[in-house]
Every structure is written in structure tokens, then in C-alpha cells.
Amino acid sequence: MADLDRLKARAAEIAERETKILLDRTPGSKALHERALKSLPAGVASNFQAGDPYPVYLKRGSGSNVWDVDGTEYTDFHGGFGVNVVGHAHPKIVEAIRKVADQGIHFAVTTETTVALAEEICSRFQLEQMRFVNSGTEATMDAIRVARAATGRDKIIKMEGSYHGHHDSVLFSVVPEADVLGLRHGVEHDKAWYTTEPTSKGVPKALWETVIVTPFNDATAVEEAFQDNPGEIAAVILEPVMMNIGLVVPKPGYLQALRDACEKHGAVLIYDEVKCGGTIAYGGTTERYGVRPHLAAYAKAVGGGATIGAFGGEARYMEWVTKGAAQQGTFNGNPLSAAAGLAALTQVLTKDAYDHLGKLGTLLAEGCKRAMDDNDIPGHTMDLGAKGCVSYRSEPLTNYRDFLETEPEFFYASFSWMINRGLFMTPGDEEQWTISVQHSEDDVQKYIDAFQGFCQELAG
Ligand SMILES: Cc1ncc(COP(=O)(O)O)c(C=O)c1O
Numbered sequence: 001m002a003d004l005d006r007l008k009a010r011a012a013e014i015a016e017r018e019t020k021i022l023l024d025r026t027p028g029s030k031a032l033h034e035r036a037l038k039s040l041p042a043g044v045a046s047n048f049q050a051g052d053p054y055p056v057y058l059k060r061g062s063g064s065n066v067w068d069v070d071g072t073e074y075t076d077f078h079g080g081f082g083v084n085v086v087g088h089a090h091p092k093i094v095e096a097i098r099k100v101a102d103q104g105i106h107f108a109v110t111t112e113t114t115v116a117l118a119e120e121i122c123s124r125f126q127l128e129q130m131r132f133v134n135s136g137t138e139a140t141m142d143a144i145r146v147a148r149a150a151t152g153r154d155k156i157i158k159m160e161g162s163y164h165g166h167h168d169s170v171l172f173s174v175v176p177e178a179d180v181l182g183l184r185h186g187v188e189h190d191k192a193w194y195t196t197e198p199t200s201k202g203v204p205k206a207l208w209e210t211v212i213v214t215p216f217n218d219a220t221a222v223e224e225a226f227q228d229n230p231g232e233i234a235a236v237i238l239e240p241v242m243m244n245i246g247l248v249v250p251k252p253g254y255l256q257a258l259r260d261a262c263e264k265h266g267a268v269l270i271y272d273e274v275k276c277g278g279t280i281a282y283g284g285t286t287e288r289y290g291v292r293p294h295l296a297a298y299a300k301a302v303g304g305g306a307t308i309g310a311f312g313g314e315a316r317y318m319e320w321v322t323k324g325a326a327q328q329g330t331f332n333g334n335p336l337s338a339a340a341g342l343a344a345l346t347q348v349l350t351k352d353a354y355d356h357l358g359k360l361g362t363l364l365a366e367g368c369k370r371a372m373d374d375n376d377i378p379g380h381t382m383d384l385g386a387k388g389c390v391s392y393r394s395e396p397l398t399n400y401r402d403f404l405e406t407e408p409e410f411f412y413a414s415f416s417w418m419i420n421r422g423l424f425m426t427p428g429d430e431e432q433w434t435i436s437v438q439h440s441e442d443d444v445q446k447y448i449d450a451f452q453g454f455c456q457e458l459a460g
Pocket residue numbers: 081134135136137138140163164165166239244272273274275299300
């Protein structure tokens with residue numbers, strides 16, 4: 001394996017050189033950023049859209065391509081953070097939205113399209129009942145509220161390094177820096193769970209007490225947390241495949257063990273399928289791994305690009321929304337999102353579509369792995385349907401602490417390298433590619449060729 005320090009030095013050189021090229025060729029983004037800074041903190045609509053020193057601002061998208069405000073064309077692998085599995089301006093989605101635009105985009109009254117989408121989501125993801133919201137954040141927030149209402153308990157267990165949106169209950173230990181990573185706590189030390197670290201200022205201190213943090217892929221830690229907090233834990237919430245640190249898949253038996261622990265201790269197992277739901281299989285995690293949660297949260301891809309969120313599961317829990325657990329929202333199930341979502345799920349993201357996504361994803365992952373191997377770059381690839389990643393660590397990751405052993409310098413270098421070669425990418429190392437039904441083998445080959453060039457350059 002090539003010497004790591006030498007590779008890191010090469011990565012820093014590449015990042016510096018390519019960032020300069022990027023800045024030189026994006027004057028339109030620079031100008032829009034300067035304008036946006038006056039009305040939007042950091043010049044963006046969400047902290048996740050910020051870039052250093054400014055992000056590349058987009059103007060339009062079509063098929064598998066996007067164009068920035070300077071008119072440069074890219075093949076899109078960013079995918080709107082896992083939303084655009086249908087690609088851009090898909091004719092079926094455009095047609096559905098056009099129809100709604102003519103007929104009324106909002107009533108705050110449930111429409112037939114909304115009911116049809118609810119039926120589709122329930123049947124596809126094997127839910128007895130569901131409710132709509134408008135984002136992934138709201139979906140996990142409401143699922144947790146329902147779990148707390150149903151159990152009469154306050155505490156939840158979440159996994160270290162996982163993101164479930166930006167509501168107060170879950171903004172703990174999302175990306176703890178290595179130097180604040182807690183030791184294990186619990187009745188007996190060096191068993192059970194980790195220190196809970198707040199991720200945001202402004203989260204009430206009182207909530208720290210309600211969140212227990214365990215490592216992903218460690219069912220024993222969850223069982224021990226249950227034993228040390230008898231009758232206090234309402235729910236275990238997790239992304240069944242962790243998708244904000246590359247891709248970390250559940251070990252065989254892990255999801256079933258969590259379900260069994262929840263059943264045994266009277267708690268609710270909540271899958272956060274905001275990213276997994278519409279991407280890893282036609283029927284999401286339940287289809288892919290065969291273990292059903294009690295409740296699950298959805299968003300992103302299930303709206304076909306329109307704003308959406310949903311949560312659902314067993315009727316014995318969902319009925320709590322009519323028994324005192326607040327669940328409402330002016331835009332919930334609005335006709336625009338419902339029409340786009342229904343067209344996406346019934347006409348575009350069909351079973352065949354997942355065969356296409358799986359084939360392309362594996363082609364891409366294999367090509368990237370070959371490029372790393374050919375050039376002695378330490379790393380592995382992972383792909384599940386529309387989602388996939390390169391992780392700069394030879395062995396697959398099992399949890400967040402493994403992620404801290406990857407090499408972020410390689411990402412900073414690869415991001416600017418790839419975007420300068422016409423591949424639109426997410427800026428960070430947390431999430432990487434999302435491919436769409438409109439991507440082709442040629443699109444994937446373009447990515448592989450650029451990545452091969454990057455690995456050669458890195459290896460020197
Ligand atoms: C796993 C997961 N859950 C929840 C959310 C929050 O979704 P939203 O940004 O729609 O609020 C995200 C967003 O990236 C996510 O990745």
C-alpha cells in the first residue's frame with residue numbers, strides 16, 4: 001500500500017490546485033454568493049448547502065444532468081441529497097405537477113390523490129397506517145412523539161453518528177469530533193452506551209437526559225441500555241443502513257435483535273428510512289433485510305422531488321395520533337407533493353427501476369474499487385440500489401468510530417477533482433452518490449474514468 005503520509009500530502013496539493021481551478025471557472029456562483037450573503041446567512045437556504053468559500057449554485061436540471069449558473073453542464077451524482085432517484089424533469093413527474101398546477105396546488109383538505117399515495121406507501125413499505133408531513137425532520141419527530149405517547153416514556157436510544165433531522169430530540173452525537181467522543185457509560189463501566197454529546201447550540205439541557213447513544217451494529221449495548229433504564233425507554237431509532245458516514249450496513253441479525261429487544265422491553269423500534277426508503281430497494285429496508293420496524297419515517301425520494309415526509313407502521317401505534325399525540329400540519333399531504341409522489345412511486349420507481357439502479361450502482365462501485373486497487377489507494381466501496389460510496393479505509397465500516405479512521409483529505413481532493421471534470425457531487429465525505437433512473441452506463445463510465453484519473457494523480 002502506498003505510504004499514507006505521502007498520499008495525504010498529494011491529496012492536499014490536488015485539493016489546492018483543483019480548488020483554484022474551480023474558483024476561476026465559477027464567477028457566476030461567486031457573484032450569486034455575494035448577493036445571497038446579504039439576505040441569507042452564509043448565502044444559502046440550509047447549512048447543508050454551504051460551501052467553502054462558496055457553493056456552486058445550480059440553475060436547472062434535466063435527465064441525469066444539471067447546469068450551474070455559469071452554464072457549465074455536469075452529470076449529477078449529488079442527487080439532491082438522495083431525493084432525485086427519478087432524475088430531473090422526468091416527463092411523468094412534470095405531467096403530474098402540471099395537472100395539479102391547473103387544478104389547485106393547495107387546499108389543506110385531504111384529496112383523493114393524497115389517499116392514493118397513502119395506500120401506495122402503506123402497501124410498498126408494508127405499513128398498516130401512515131400520516132404525511134413535509135420533511136424527514138418532521139417524520140422522525142412525529143414517529144418519536146407517537147412512540148412516547150404510546151409507551152408513556154421519555155427516553156430514546158439513538159446510534160452514535162446518525163442524523164435524524166434537526167429537531168431537538170435527536171440533535172445529539174450526530175458528528176462528534178474524535179476528541180469529545182465519550183467513553184462508555186452504564187451501570188457497569190465499559191459496557192452499555194456512550195456519552196451523549198449535543199450537536200447544536202440551543203437544544204435544551206433537559207433533553208440530554210432523554211437520549212442514550214449506542215454504537216451502530218451493537219445489539220448488546222442496546223439490551224444493556226434497556227436493562228439499566230428499566231421502563232424508561234420509549235423507542236430505539238436508527239437508520240437501518242447508516243448513510244451519513246458513507247454506507248454502513250447492518251450486520252446479519254442486528255435488526256432482528258433490536259426488534260426483539262424492543263418487544264421484550266415494551267419499546268418501539270423506529271426505522272429512519274428518510275434516505276433508505278426510496279433508494280435501497282422497491283420496498284425499502286423491510287424488503288432488503290426482512291425485518292419490520294414498529295414505525296418508520298420516510299421523505300426525500302418518495303416525493304419524486306417535491307417536498308414530502310411521511311411516517312407510519314403498526315396501527316396500534318399510529319392510532320395514538322387520534323388519542324392525544326399531536327400530529328398536524330397545514331401542508332401535510334398537499335396535492336402538489338401527493339401528485340409528484342404518486343407519479344414517482346407508481347410510474348417511475350417501479351420494481352424494474354430498482355434493477356436498473358442496482359446494476360448501475362454496482363458497476364460504479366466496482367469501477368471505483370478497481371481504480372483504487374490499481375493505484376494502491378486504501379479504500380473500499382459500498383453500493384445499495386441508488387446509493388453508494390467510496391470509503392478511504394480498506395475494511396468496511398461497522399459504526400461511526402470506524403468512519404473516523406477514514407481519510408477526509410482524500411475527499412476534499414476528490415470533490416474538486418471530480419466537479420472540475422463534469423461530475424456534480426455532494427461536498428462532504430458523509431454522503432456520496434445518488435443515481436437516478438435516468439442515469440445510463442455512459443454516465444457511470446464518465447464517473448469511473450474521472451475517478452480513475454483522480455486515483456492515478458493521487459498515487460503520483
Ligand atoms: C437519515 C435522515 N433522517 C432525517 C433527515 C432529515 O430530513 P430533512 O432534511 O428532509 O428534514 C435526513 C436528511 O438528510 C436524513 O439523512
